[in-house]
Amino acid sequence: MPDALDATPYDALLLLSFGGPEGPDDVVPFLENVTRGRGIPKERLKEVGQHYFLFGGVSPINDQNRALLDALRKDFAGHGLDLPVYWGNRNWAPYLTDTLREMVADGRRRILVFATSAYASYSGCRQYRENLAEALATLRAEGLELPQVDKMRHYFNHPGFLQPMIDGVLKSLADLPEDVRAGAHLAFTTHSIPNASADTSGPVEDHGDGGAYVAQHLDVARLIADAVREETGIDHPWQLVYQSRSGAPHIPWLEPDICDHLEELHGTGVPAVVMAPIGFVSDHMEVLYDLDTEAKAKAEELGLPVRRSATVGADPRFAAAIRELVLERAASERGGDVTLCALGALGPSHDLCPVGCCPARAPKPAAAGADSPYA
Template identity: 85%
Template sequence: MPEQRDPSPYDALLLLSFGGPEGPDDVVPFLENVTRGRGIPRERLKEVGQHYFLFGGVSPINAQNRELLEALRSDFAAHGLDLPVYWGNRNWAPYLTDTLRTMVQDGHRRIAVLATSAYASYSGCRQYRENLADALADLRAEGLPVPQVDKLRHYFNHPGFLRPMIDGVLASLAGLPQDVRDGAHLAFTTHSIPTAAADTSGTPGDHTRDGEGGAYVAQHLDVARMIADAVRAETGVEHPWRLVYQSRSGAPHIPWLEPDICDHLEEQHAAGVPAVVMAPIGFVSDHMEVKYDLDTEATAKAAELGLPVARSATVGADPRFAAAVRDLLLERAATERGDTPERCALGALGASHDLCPVGCCPARAARPAAAGADWRGPVAEAPA
């Protein structure tokens, strides 16, 4: 059968990411963007920014997004897919509104959106949709055409996202000293979020109570289980594993998902585990929270304990991930044309929904969010 290359009705793809500072002078303004509306004093933001200053005030995320952008363009061109790819950020240049303005000025009216977040959660999905709604409202206020934007589905269980992570864990295990390799524990890490936000992640049918974690935890557990199973199948060794968390922020009295990776390393060392592989499955690329929280802080904790550790690679701009994005785009395009394409997904949870239903990853406060069932346009009232 000929390869599917028809992206219609889409006329462009938007790579939508978080953004990060690219120099010391950018750090505090960037953090002001991230925390806008929370009333955090500038002096406190300078303290928070020390992680960035350790790396010259530069977050690696923008450079990594440039690499992914080029990987997507190369993959599309190599497979005869004639679709331009643009890049915009929520919190730093190139800003989302500026990129969408350029896209409509270039004539694009039906835009597919890939967010650099693979899982369901407020901060990983709905907040991106809220930012899209804000940007579309800005375009309308400027008298510009307002395009239709469709966010591609969650891709945590797509093989093009999973296989690079499996290979990363295998490579990390192979790099450990032989006398500790087979006994190594796998610590699958992701961003901690408030337990209340985790419990309401995903569709209303996914919501849970009492800190069970909703779709956010269920999706990560499914990914961790698949990677551990693949490692066992390919090495013949069954490694114990656990889903753990990192990068907690916010008030200490608010419950967040636990255990923290550093606490977990202490527990594993006390239990006599000979080595740990830290696998950041919750992140698309090696941005600041990976470089600092794992490569700096957690690695220092392991050295203090005398515990051998390795950190496996994130997916980044792996060609298999670029191919997965192409697959997701063409799948959604076919669906929008009324076809019933094969939806590629591994594990127990199946392919995610295309259109976020009402009540999916609910907002902290009522705000419009584009690309969902409750979206009524850039001038619509916020849903109750």
């Protein structure tokens, strides 16, 4: 057993995720949680839920989080890091508030939060901070002692997140027919969000023209494309594209959509495409449906060979990266001189979200930031 690693002042790690239904009866209640406050009729939610019903009403995200939990606990134990790991979701069981209540009952007083979203955006960062604030408010109303909660920095450019994706793209290229492999294009995909949300993502100084959200994804795409070129000797053309749009048609969202992109590439004579979902931590429903179902159907209709590379999931290198991020933040909180690990042009992200970072659609309290009411 290696020497024990020091995570103080933290006494627990919270894996915070989106959540998903685990059976047909869960689908509509889950979607009601996701869309609460938007006044969407239940019949419309049943239509939206068809994506889930195609897969038996089960989203893979919860099992994928269980696998990541297992990988983290094994990694921590194998490296002598004595830090319990809990799991809470925004929209389905285990719910965040219930998990925080359990952590308080277990005596946890300083909690580090790892969210399954690697990039800056309202829905990928600040909304999780709002969820934390709501949960803490509930605990306070119940008369419970509140823990201090910190959120881990964005990890989009950590090598433990990047290397599994690089390997996934290389494997997908190798799986293409040899006669089209060298000419294949790389389509790096992420979740489309409203242009207005993208433009205000990240700290205020990063706002404008896609904000930190687009800049971070472009940096990751460049890093992967460069690594693929170094490994294969081939400079595959690439583009950042989007998927999973869900907003009203009159509101501008980030484009182009992956299916439109495939049509365009096919029209220009591109012989094959590798779709790399760099915006997603695991192969959850939006990857399985929007890429493996819809986009692959479009490619088949076009006669365009495509492959979809893997997300990082529970890759041991990703679990190791999370351990490194925990230890890095812990050492920083203790006042140590810490070198933050990050690749690419943007450098490491901030530990504490500043005021004005990924602003809310309507002002709401958010924990674990410079504007937190729970400092």
